[in-house]
Amino acid sequence: MRRALFIGRFQPFHNGHLHALRYILERFDEAVIAVAAAQYNYTADNPFTAGERVEMIKLGLGDLYSRCYVIPVDNISNNYLWPLHLLSYVPRVDTVFSNNRFVQELFKILGLETVETPVLPGVSDTMVRRLMAEDGDWESLVPSSVAEFIKRINGVERVGGLLKLSVRVQGERF
């Protein structure tokens, strides 16, 4: 049994994430999906709660879900400590996948090399949120089950509103 870790904020879960997870699940028995920055929500960069993100990931994965764990993990202020903090909340993994340079750097502290996943060009969390705010075609960038979920919880209005207010962290607003 070989298991891979895949880390993201999934704000929201999109086709690029699905593409990377398919790639991982062709090479590993199971994937652990860590939902980072779990304590943040209702901000411009983190509009969805951890629970909403977990729900959309299971929806987007479909049948692949039975080979995946989806686990929210809070951020902490000590970056050096963050990889082990994350690992204490997830099952043991053999390999860490990430295209994020900073994540790669931090895992090296523990002596763990990270591996990159193939990228779907033009799809990113930021891009999807911007298209939502600008009334653009965000739906084609996410699995249709995820698009339906987001519309059902009025997620498009939420993302647009938070971007307009530029709410970043609560302490700045009131």
Added chain:
Amino acid sequence: MRRALFIGRFQPFHNGHLHALRYILERFDEAVIAVAAAQYNYTADNPFTAGERVEMIKLGLGDLYSRCYVIPVDNISNNYLWPLHLLSYVPRVDTVFSNNRFVQELFKILGLETVETPVLPGVSDTMVRRLMAEDGDWESLVPSSVAEFIKRINGVERVGGLLKLSVRVQGERF
């Protein structure tokens, strides 16, 4: 007995706040004044401590105080959770007053509709602090008892100094 909640940072308490509270107290038996971001102080946006803000609010309210609660509440990083966190520190309320779009959005999560208060044009926390820093006429924007209090604790110098240093949060400065 009907009770209303009024939320602000009160940095400092000014005539706009007093105006809103008079409006509320004409319609409700009691007002709960939540002093948000209570743990922050000595920053450009939050120059006064929670205790100083509580003291100036009671001064500014005068006789109205006997129908009010003034309660400091710390901010937390989970925005979704913030309204209930706040409610656990204050007496039960029937209505929530706020003109802040973000506060309105967050209270909707709990199924609570917020109501707007009339606004006194040209008066805001930010405006009062800017006038303090620029040696402008800030005193006419706050109750005279509050102005006296701020001068007694050398608040004008503090606000000016913090704005000049652009101290936002401590971690950024040293």
Added chain:
Amino acid sequence: MRRALFIGRFQPFHNGHLHALRYILERFDEAVIAVAAAQYNYTADNPFTAGERVEMIKLGLGDLYSRCYVIPVDNISNNYLWPLHLLSYVPRVDTVFSNNRFVQELFKILGLETVETPVLPGVSDTMVRRLMAEDGDWESLVPSSVAEFIKRINGVERVGGLLKLSVRVQGERF
């Protein structure tokens, strides 16, 4: 204007607290009532939320309230730091009243001498909660407005249930 600080957990507010506050308000212009351990609730020792405690204190004080502040303050793990932490949430005070030896010791660190209040024999938070759990005459130990409030929120059942479950802190239960 001379102001005194009075510290307690007020689980619940009882005649002994009222007796001490009357004593203080004969000697000072204003009293600051700090509601300690504010973040704790629904435990055997801390059954009521900070908000409920604030509400019962205002009810119990009656007309005296207009000369009082009622302010919840969270506990922190650094005892040495606790008195100044508390002072940052309350208006400036001239004297600190407490019969608690530990509170007295901690305020000495700041060079602040505490003063004792007269005691009403046989009345304490613990005693009131025990009488509630044993179906005893707790009502005669608290102001009648407070008794009514506690009954309205089903506080007697809550206190009895929590004592039976011996819920102390959440981490111990599940």
Added chain:
Amino acid sequence: MRRALFIGRFQPFHNGHLHALRYILERFDEAVIAVAAAQYNYTADNPFTAGERVEMIKLGLGDLYSRCYVIPVDNISNNYLWPLHLLSYVPRVDTVFSNNRFVQELFKILGLETVETPVLPGVSDTMVRRLMAEDGDWESLVPSSVAEFIKRINGVERVGGLLKLSVRVQGERF
């Protein structure tokens, strides 16, 4: 799509948990399994990390897993706030299952009624840990896949050692 919430510490996951989850999954489309007290580990009451608990739950569920979420949630000190804190980390649920009186009480604060699950007599987290420490037959109380997992990570020795040291929380030991 109807979804149920099931809350526990799963120290470790045993046949009683599996029994309850089978009952729930006969009545609901999906079950959300919240792993409470997630930040605690290597104590007498909480020997396993959140990640280890998640791993044993998926193992124990077998094919049922595809209809379940398994989500670690940290405890917080404000009990009143805990149910909504938990709900912010999990997908939306229709019903909350719990036989724990305290959990039932806390969810009532949010207006949510909890439902009880059938119980497997003589099986509990405490019982399994005690049998581990006393070299008793703990294996028959947990799914065989979970027993294998626990032996592979030397969990029996860990539980016995922590019980002998009576390590409860770290602050008490050194």
Added chain:
Amino acid sequence: MRRALFIGRFQPFHNGHLHALRYILERFDEAVIAVAAAQYNYTADNPFTAGERVEMIKLGLGDLYSRCYVIPVDNISNNYLWPLHLLSYVPRVDTVFSNNRFVQELFKILGLETVETPVLPGVSDTMVRRLMAEDGDWESLVPSSVAEFIKRINGVERVGGLLKLSVRVQGERF
């Protein structure tokens, strides 16, 4: 340059600690002394502040100090994470010394074997504090410079008072 880590709470620093450190400094170039549970003070088990403990350690070490680091480290609630948390606050070390079975167990998680130090029979933090409270001969168990320091800050009275009040953590007292 070879460096060893030595962990304790040092409540207070006594001859047993000095004995162990002499043993370590005969075998290593430098010793890193981690003052654990740094955030706790003014409790029965942790009467002295981190700063006071650091001061008494330097006093007790005398000339050995120039080859030592003395570093306070807060406890955290995630035991699994604690060793790396501690290591992020201290210089890189080659070996970890500890006679505490729990500390040994936790460092094994990181793959780090701990080594035991020789013990001075009949000397422990608990014993010294008990002798202080019972007016016994605690002074012969600590370096004379440490005894003087403790008397200068009225430490004996503090330890006795806290043991009598059985103040363990602040949340339990008020």
Added chain:
Amino acid sequence: MRRALFIGRFQPFHNGHLHALRYILERFDEAVIAVAAAQYNYTADNPFTAGERVEMIKLGLGDLYSRCYVIPVDNISNNYLWPLHLLSYVPRVDTVFSNNRFVQELFKILGLETVETPVLPGVSDTMVRRLMAEDGDWESLVPSSVAEFIKRINGVERVGGLLKLSVRVQGERF
């Protein structure tokens, strides 16, 4: 015995710090060096861990170390409380040295006047980090033992990489 406090983040320790400490140690018996913002690391402004900073300070001090304490102190969000928080982690001091206007302001809250140290023109933490990132001559601005240490831990690459990623706090990155 007279003791002075010197506060900094030491990202990294440079000749300006050494210059100030020599000045202080000519006037005081001992210096307490508080390493502020201790919990932050692997960010653009705080690239080095507390432990690495402590190690480089001892290296840079050479023989002066035997008269110094080097103590990491976490930042907290309540600025008013920060000076006493810091003081609870360090030995008692007679004088506080700082050229930082904000630090001076905060210590005044406790009634403590701070004293300025002479400055070495053109040397600052920011300048050293910028030269590292731009392949400039940073080595001449720090003690040679510190330069060697930084190169041995690949510190130059780390600082450059973090500046390029503009990693400020973790929550912003993923």
